[in-house]
Amino acid sequence: MEIIADYKNKTEWNNFVADNTSPSSFLQSWEWGEFNEKILGNKVVRLAMLVDNKLVMTASLIRKELPSGHFYYYCPRGIVWAKDFMDKRADYYRPILKKAEAELGEAVFLRLDLPYEHKDYLAGFLGRLGFRKPKILTKTSEPKSTLLLDITRSEEDLLEKMNQKTRYNIRLAEKKGVKIRIMNYESRIMDKDIEKFYQLSKEMAGRNKIKIYERSYYEKLVNFFGQGDKDVKLKLYLAEYEGRALGSIMVVYFGNGATYLHGASSNEHRELMPNYLLQWKAIMEAKKEGYKIYDFWGVSEENRHWAGITRFKHGFGGKTVEYLGSWDYVLNKKWYNLLWGAKFFKKIIP
Structure with missing residues (x-):
């Protein structure tokens, strides 16, 4: 297994996302990342995982700014898993999260907006991994x-x-x-x-x-x-x-x-x-x-x-x-809770 933090092959990336989401998730496309990075000025981290040299997972993470100089990363309609790898994905979330945490610097949290239909067992699994339903920025995610x-x-x-x-x-x-x-x-x-x-x-x-x-x-x-x-x-x-x-x-x-x-x-x-x-x-x-x-x-x-x-x-x-909706993986509990409780934050971003 290899987890790469800066995947380079645009064609492979787009083909993988198009083939393994339905409808194909343009929010996880290479171009949506380029639009955010080159046009809007938001840094993008492209995580990919290979098993036996085969691409089995991609996640385009987009940096979003928060008040007080902080930031988080957002994965819209991702993570994307290979269809023939879905039964094995549970074993790989923790190493992926560990890699993401190492790459995202001082991010307050990582938000996933998974491209899969809501199932109670999936929601329970995310909870056991340490994800939580958002306390902040509850109106900024993609439609559930x-x-x-x-x-x-x-x-x-x-x-x-x-x-x-x-x-x-x-x-x-x-x-x-x-x-x-x-x-x-x-x-x-x-x-x-x-x-x-x-x-x-x-x-x-x-x-x-x-x-x-x-x-x-x-x-x-x-x-x-x-x-x-x-x-x-x-x-x-x-x-x-x-x-x-x-x-x-x-x-x-x-x-x-x-x-x-x-x-x-x-x-x-x-x-x-x-x-x-x-x-x-x-x-x-x-x-x-x-x-x-x-x-x-x-x-x-x-x-x-x-x-x-x-x-x-x-x-x-x-x-x-x-869909499963948004889930936050908190990387800095202190600032996450401070931002949640801050009256000025609630006025700026609901």
């Missing part, structure tokens, strides 16, 4: 539950299995003249289209009282992944009516999956149902290009603030998947 749509089925079957109202709204938008424009990695996404997405995002944020990223983040995301030379790709979809932007979504493609990552919508002409047609066109585009799963990226039956978007996504059919 998502909706996955199998798009290997025929177009007719997809339409038949969706909610009748969803099917009606798709046809209504088409009939009323809503047009969908697709900007992809084959032609540069224009700044004016990024601006339209951002303005729609601000409009939506004001309506729903939610937080969004700065314009510069979306611009960096599009400019980095909107090129054709990467295994992870991005497309920007724009719904327009009589030349006016009514809605927009960003979809990320990697391995066997297409993921609806960000969306925005206008307050105007909501009766035209542009968001239904947007999603349908994105689903059909992913299907045409040979992807197998469309990930709607986040649903919640408990959170009332998510009720509307959850109903909207469920209308397309699919299967709800609940």
Whole structure:
């Protein structure tokens, strides 16, 4: 067994992640690490484990800053294990954690957001290893539950299995003249289209009282992944009516999956149902290009603030998947508890 803290082979890494997660976890891709390190300025540690010279585990760990000059490392939708090694993984977590602890410097904790469905025995196993459910930064992890749509089925079957109202709204938008424009990695996404997405995002944020990223983040995301030379790709979809932007979504493609990552919508002409047609066109585009799963990226039956978007996504059919969620491995108990208890910290980051 060999555990490497700075794995170098991009092709092997991406192939491994794509083949051993479903939908393929773009958050554990080489490019997502590059985006964080080169564009956002977050250090990335790529852990890999080989057994008999065969790659059996990868984990992309991203450094995140905390108040008071401290930091932690986050492993979104990781660790990734080889499918044929899953039964043996329990014996290797401790040496991996020991290696991680040696490589992560003065990190307060390591957070895993495992790409596996919730099982009580897995949660119990993580607890016995020393992991705990997060006390801090409880709103900054990836969605615990998502909706996955199998798009290997025929177009007719997809339409038949969706909610009748969803099917009606798709046809209504088409009939009323809503047009969908697709900007992809084959032609540069224009700044004016990024601006339209951002303005729609601000409009939506004001309506729903939610937080969004700065314009510069979306611009960096599009400019980095909107090129054709990467295994992870991005497309920007724009719904327009009589030349006016009514809605927009960003979809990320990697391995066997297409993921609806960000969306925005206008307050105007909501009766035209542009968001239904947007999603349908994105689903059909992913299907045409040979992807197998469309990930709607986040649903919640408990959170009332998510009720509307959850109903909207469920209308397309699919299967709800609940992941194990976030787990913290505390490396500095003193600072972890201090940050948890500090009133200033709770005000800065909930």
